[in-house]
Amino acid sequence: MARVGLEADRFTCCVRPRRRQQQLSNIRFRKGLVYYSRRQLERTKQAVQKIEPAIEAAVQTQGQVVLCASNWVVVKDCEHSFDPFIFALFRFTVAALAFSPFLKKALTSKLIRRGGLELGFWMALGYLTQAQGLITTDASRASFISTFTVLVVPMLAGASGKAHVKPLTYFSALMTLLGVALLVEKGGAFNPTQGDAWSLASAIFFGVQVFRTEIISRRLNKNAVLPLMAAALTTVAGTSLVAAAVTHPQAVQNLLALPAQVHAMVQGGIPWWQIMYTGLMSTDAVLMIEVVALHDVSSTDAAIIYTMEPVLGAGLAYVVLGERWGSLGWVGAALIIASSLAAQIVGTEEAVVPEPEPKPKQLKTGRR
Structure with a gap:
C-alpha cells in the first residue's frame, strides 16, 4: 500500500505542473490574442482617421470646382458692360474686407505674412490675366485652356524634387497645346487671339499658386487658414488697385478725389450681385476650400479634380452665354481633358527619399 501511495504521489506531482503550464499557456495565448486584436483595431482606427480627412477634402475640392466653373460665365458676362480691371478692384476689395478682422493676426506672424504675400502675388497675376483674356476670347475656350494648370503642378513638383515626372507628363503637355490649337481653330484656319495667350498665362500662374499653396499650408496649422487668407486677399486687392x-x-484719381462720384456709382451702374458673388463665393470660398483641402490632399491629386472645371465651365457657357464650337473644337477639348487626366494618373509618382546607408562598424584593434 505504501508503494502504491508513493506512485500516486509521483503521478500527481508530474500532472499538476503540466496542467499548470497548460493553463498558463492558455492564459498567455488569450492575452496575446486580445493584445493583437486591440493593436489591429487601433491601427485600423488610425488608418480610417487618415482616410476621412482626405475624402472630406476631395468632396470640398469638388465644390470648389463648381464655383470656379461658374466664375468664368459671371466674369465674361460682366465684361460686356463693365471694365474688367475696375470690376477686379471691386471684387477683390469685397473679398479682402470679408477677412479683414484676421489681418491683424496675419501681420504678427512672419511666416503667415510672407506666405500670404506670395500666394496673393500669384493669385493676382492669375486673376488679372484671366480677366484680360476674357475680353477677346470665349469663356468656354478660356476654361479649357485653364486646364494647362494641372500640367504645371506636376512639372513644378518634379523640378522641386517632390515627385518624379515621367516622360508621359511632357507628352501630355504637348498634346494639351495641340488641343488648344484645335480649340482656337475657326473656319479651317488657326485663329488664336490675344485672349487665348492671356488665358494660357493665367493657367501657368494659377498652377504656381496651387503648388505653393500646398507647401505653405502644410507648414502652418489649420488655425492659420483665416489669417493666411486675409494676407493673400489684401495683397490681391492692392495689386488690383495698382x-x-x-x-x-x-x-x-476721380474716384479718390470726388467721393460724390463714388456715391453715384453705388446708386447704379455697378453689377453688384456679380461683384458679391465673385468676391465672396468664387474668391473667398474657393481660396478657403483650397487652403484647407491641400492640407490633407496633395496638389497633384487635387489637380485631377480640377480637370472637371472646364467641362462644367463650357457647359454653363453653352447654356447661359450661347457659345458654340465646331467639331474640331470638341476634339481639342477632349484631347485636353484626356491628356490632363493621363498626366495626373500615371505621369507622376511621389519621390522616394533614399534611406541613409549604415555606417560601417569599426573593428576594435585594442589601440587607443
Whole structure:
C-alpha cells in the first residue's frame, strides 16, 4: 500500500505542473490574442482617421470646382458692360474686407505674412490675366485652356524634387497645346487671339499658386487658414488697385478725389450681385476650400479634380452665354481633358527619399 501511495504521489506531482503550464499557456495565448486584436483595431482606427480627412477634402475640392466653373460665365458676362480691371478692384476689395478682422493676426506672424504675400502675388497675376483674356476670347475656350494648370503642378513638383515626372507628363503637355490649337481653330484656319495667350498665362500662374499653396499650408496649422487668407486677399486687392490705376489713372484719381462720384456709382451702374458673388463665393470660398483641402490632399491629386472645371465651365457657357464650337473644337477639348487626366494618373509618382546607408562598424584593434 505504501508503494502504491508513493506512485500516486509521483503521478500527481508530474500532472499538476503540466496542467499548470497548460493553463498558463492558455492564459498567455488569450492575452496575446486580445493584445493583437486591440493593436489591429487601433491601427485600423488610425488608418480610417487618415482616410476621412482626405475624402472630406476631395468632396470640398469638388465644390470648389463648381464655383470656379461658374466664375468664368459671371466674369465674361460682366465684361460686356463693365471694365474688367475696375470690376477686379471691386471684387477683390469685397473679398479682402470679408477677412479683414484676421489681418491683424496675419501681420504678427512672419511666416503667415510672407506666405500670404506670395500666394496673393500669384493669385493676382492669375486673376488679372484671366480677366484680360476674357475680353477677346470665349469663356468656354478660356476654361479649357485653364486646364494647362494641372500640367504645371506636376512639372513644378518634379523640378522641386517632390515627385518624379515621367516622360508621359511632357507628352501630355504637348498634346494639351495641340488641343488648344484645335480649340482656337475657326473656319479651317488657326485663329488664336490675344485672349487665348492671356488665358494660357493665367493657367501657368494659377498652377504656381496651387503648388505653393500646398507647401505653405502644410507648414502652418489649420488655425492659420483665416489669417493666411486675409494676407493673400489684401495683397490681391492692392495689386488690383495698382492695375486699375495703371490702366485707368484718371478714373481712379476721380474716384479718390470726388467721393460724390463714388456715391453715384453705388446708386447704379455697378453689377453688384456679380461683384458679391465673385468676391465672396468664387474668391473667398474657393481660396478657403483650397487652403484647407491641400492640407490633407496633395496638389497633384487635387489637380485631377480640377480637370472637371472646364467641362462644367463650357457647359454653363453653352447654356447661359450661347457659345458654340465646331467639331474640331470638341476634339481639342477632349484631347485636353484626356491628356490632363493621363498626366495626373500615371505621369507622376511621389519621390522616394533614399534611406541613409549604415555606417560601417569599426573593428576594435585594442589601440587607443
